[in-house]
Amino acid sequence: MSSRTSNSVRNTSVNFITQIVTIIASFVTRSVFIYALGKTFLGVSGLFSDILQLLSLAELGVGTAILYEMYRPIANNDKKKVTALMNFYGKVYTIIGCVVIVIGLAITPFLDFFVDNKSNIPHLRLIFLMYLSNTAASYFFAYKRNILVATQNGYINSLNQTAFSLLQQVIQIVILLIWKNFYAYLAVQVLCTVASNVEISRYVNKKYPYLKENKNEKLEKEDTKNIFRNVRAMMTTKISSVVVTSTDNILISKYISTAYLGIYSNYTLFVSMIRTIITKAFEGLTGSVGNLATCEDHEKSYKVYSNAYFINFWIVGFCVSMFYLLVDSFIKVWIGDSYILEWGTVALIAFNLYFRLMRNTNLVFIETYGLFRQMRVKSISEAAINLVASLFLLLTLDMGIYGILLGTLISNFLTNFWWEPYVIYKDCFNKKSYRFYLRTGIYTAVFIGTIALNLFIFKYITVGSNILSFIIKLFISLIDINLIYYITLRKMDEFKEFKRIMSGFIGRMKGKLKRN
Secondary structure, eight states: OOHHHHHHHHHHHHHHHHHHHHHHHHHHHHHHHHHHHOHHHHHHHHHHHHHHHHHGGGGTTHHHHHHHHHHHHHHTTOHHHHHHHHHHHHHHHHHHHHHHHHHHHHHGGGGGGGSOTTOOOTTHHHHHHHHHHHHHHTTSSGGGHHHHHHTTOHHHHHHHHHHHHHHHHHHHHHHHHHTOOHHHHHHHHHHHHHHHHHHHHHHHHHHOTHHHHTTTOOOOHHHHHHHHHHHHHHHHHHHHHHHHHHHHHHHHHHHTOHHHHHHHHHHHHHHHHHHHHHHHHHHHHHHHHHHHHHHOOHHHHHHHHHHHHHHHHHHHHHHHHHHHHHHHHHHHHHTOGGGOOOHHHHHHHHHHHHHHHTTHHHHHHHHHTTOOGGGHHHHHHHHHHHHHHHHIIIIISOOTHHHHHHHHHHHIIIIIHHHHHHHHIIIIIOSOTHHHHHHHHHHHHHHHHHHHHHHHHHTTOOOSOHHHHHHHHHHHHHHHHHHHHHHHHTTSHHHHHHHHHHHHHHHHHHHHHHHO
16 A cells, blocks of 8 residues: 555544544533523524634635645655745734634624524624634634645644544533533633644644744745735635535524524534534545645546545445434434424435535545636636525525525536536546546435435334334444445446455554554
């Protein structure tokens, strides 16, 4: 197994495990939060998180642009160039953190606009300012995390974030159980964010001492121009991504209710869990694909892409199927029938999640190959279509939550679905993109067919106990989703390659265990 593949497997494995741990802890914290504070504060938490995600537009993709510029000097062991990039990165992120604070303070007087009139939430502005403090704190020292990704050591970053996340959530649970104090809960979040960033900064300084030795190193003007050229190209992609992911909660809070947003946020909690696990797993590929982009040919890149896309489908299809088939049953057991959404809403949430996560491989290649300029028109179109379609379906056709979610699905189909693979196949592989659409059609047919078969089977599960019903459905789903995927996809070359990689990885692990 090559060092690049080994690094990818290590980063992906650690990312996956740490995210599972974080998610379990987050779920426990959410359960205590609902018990202590209720659905309205839950809605406020989701609303402010999305408003502040809009403020993250100030970052404009600078981090990604600099990460892209780091791959070649790292491959060439050009330490001065790497240091100059990191110094520039630190200065820019300090400015961005200050800009976020200023914009956040400017919108604080207008927070009532985003909350429905029925909600009576005390100290709304204080709550927002504490969320703002946490967001701003994330920009100071955090820039040093990127060198770990670029040097294929992203697993260190994952371990750091997981450790401080667990510490934060243990303290928050104690606060909620004893005092039920939302403000102390938020204060702990801010302190742990700062502590995590300080610790990762200390670690990076120790692991890469040349960063301090060359602390006065500056970028050449041409390098700075390249970065800002890519930032300008990425700006539209960043804006589009934030608009698409952040506006749903704001529209729900404003036009439906903040309490309904609290119920909806329990579903999006699971969506976030799935997205985080899978996205983090694919971040393990970023450094290796970036290295591949500087060293290999079109055919090698295409093979890596095809294998990654296959693995992505299996994981995404399995996770989203489990979500759609089991989430209602789980919520009934967890917090009761009053927190259940309509089946159509859940279906739209699931399909939006599926098509969003099926883009993971595309996004890794777009980032590592620097295809930012090719995404500009697509990104503007996606954001515009999403907002216009959602508002039209919500306000003109009075479709409520269905209109908001359909707007997101429509914008994805009309832009991302066809444009991203077209650019990647043309610029990275020198191939026609029809192969992608055929393969995606096969995968999606298997995905939908598997869900339909399970729903048919579930009709015959008539036990009275919610817990027993959930356990039976869980057991059936775990087995037959993977069984159907295996039966339908086992003859594909990508499946055979996946088996080969996993066999090599397991063999290496067994060898290490024997030596120990």
